[in-house]
Amino acid sequence: MNIPQSPEARNIFRPAQFEAAHPNIFDREGRLDNWLRYREVNGLIATGAVFKKGKLMFINAEKFVLWMLEEGETGSLAQTKSEEIKDGQLCPTIC
Numbered sequence: 563m564n565i566p567q568s569p570e571a572r573n574i575f576r577p578a579q580f581e582a583a584h585p586n587i588f589d590r591e592g593r594l595d596n597w598l599r600y601r602e603v604n605g606l607i608a609t610g611a612v613f614k615k616g617k618l619m620f621i622n623a624e625k626f627v628l629w630m631l632e633e634g635e636t637g638s639l640a641q642t643k644s645e646e647i648k649d650g651q652l653c654p655t656i657c
Contacts (some may be wrong), residue, residue: 573623587630593609605629 581594588594597604598612598619606612611625619620 573625575621575623577619577621580623580626584623 577598578595581588584651595604601607601612606626607627609625609629611629613620613622
């Protein structure tokens with residue numbers, strides 16, 4: 563019996579599967595691990611590109627690529643949480 567795959571599930575990968583399926587994205591070994599280690603700071607969680615169910619971590623490939631294009635490695639989303647621009651100057655949110 564051939565059960566059709568859910569269109570929504572086609573974009574969902576475990577980290578090792580994602581890295582193996584997309585070697586063109588990662589320029590060195592450990593790059594994905596580094597991004598995942600800081601997922602709460604770099605915007606991967608906030609964008610929905612990475613999520614957890616119990617102890618399992620998943621990557622939404624479509625949202626991950628959008629995160630790469632919009633946020634990059636350092637993640638401007640994380641920067642805006644701790645800094646604001648006031649009078650054209652970047653300063654911590656406590657100023």
